[in-house]
């Protein structure tokens with residue numbers, strides 16, 4: 001067998017409510033049960049912390065509290081630290097890293113908000129490996145919104161979800177993403193995802 005410098009990295013992307021967390025957790029469990037030990041990692045940008053904090057302080061959201069420039073630096077730092085930790089743990093344990101979000105999510109959210117060209121963040125993230133597989137989940141914006149409502153933690157605006165999905169597709173890296181329609185049940189989407197993953201792991 002070919003020697004690998006690091007365990008494989010699988011990254012799942014998409015707008016809020018598309019099913020990343022559900023699928024990433026299930027994928028890590030299924031791979032592990034199939035004899036390919038895998039760990040789930042969440043690589044968020046701190047929005048669940050920053051937005052409620054901003055609201056408690058009487059502001060609309062994180063960018064409104066910190067200003068766009070500071071906010072993007074804080075968010076990119078949060079995410080960079082999460083990815084660094086995930087890669088380090090994956091290397092230490094030798095387990096496949098199943099990434100719930102990755103660098104591309106930062107680039108997409110910056111494009112969505114019009115935070116410049118992302119060159120500085122791309123430079124800061126340049127040492128992070130290109131994953132062995134990047135899957136972009138797609139669902140109609142209305143379904144993503146319904147799922148976010150169902151989760152009950154926050155709310156999503158339909159126009160924002162539509163623009164966010166387009167921001168992913170407009171990234172310069174998007175040609176390497178594997179788009180996967182994710183409107184089906186959890187089991188149906190998993191059944192479509194799993195062969196892509198095993199093919200990537202066997203490459």
Ligand SMILES: Cc1cn([C@H]2C[C@H](O)[C@@H](COP(=O)(O)OP(=O)(O)O)O2)c(=O)[nH]c1=O
Nearest residue numbers: 016017018019020021022147151184185186
């Ligand atoms: C994948 C999936 C999720 N859900 C629910 C579970 C969650 O409460 C919510 C959002 O899923 P979640 O996996 O949290 O999405 P993301 O990580 O992309 O934001 O939708 C469904 O109802 N059906 C599905 O097929």
